[in-house]
Amino acid sequence: MSRKRIVWTYWFVTGILLVAYFTGLWAGAIYAVIGLAAVQSVHFLALERRLMAFPVQVRIAYTLWTAAGLWPPLFFLHWIQFAGTWAFVTVGYCPL
Template structure:
């Protein structure tokens, strides 16, 4: 059930980000700023690695960054609980809610949006690699 990917640099980025977000939600907002900086760095690293700004891992990191930026203003910082819990779920169990949401964008799916697709997207077991790979078993 655990998916500890300690040999993957992406996993280490997520561990560090989860730690920083935890530091932030426990009362030190500097953790949020550093987490945003690390996410920007991670985004650029993966753009260089993937050689495409449209690659799925880039999209996930981009929309994750947008979520962190939306939550930055003081009155909205309670939102940081969502990526904090979600990032820990990704680090420990391999369940990435952001990747599942991004997989539903029209340019990332080949089937129409439906209740069945939503159930399949959010209730399927975590897989190593992209969530999009895990859906081939359902076709």
């Protein structure tokens, strides 16, 4: 599988998990999002072999952002992630 396809697949699955979370189909889906983002972080660290590589930093930030959104005053962060994730999946660009 090409790198581009791997990236898209990771974000697509993340988007589906966010849909499951927001629709109430699976309340625990947000923890799966955090887990998948962490897996992506490790995977891209293995590919890039540098913590400072942009793809690695994006995934680490996404993981931390999702975890921060678990605190009720920061719940809105999850909506921003939802929009950004689906923007990337559908048009290949995230303005965040």
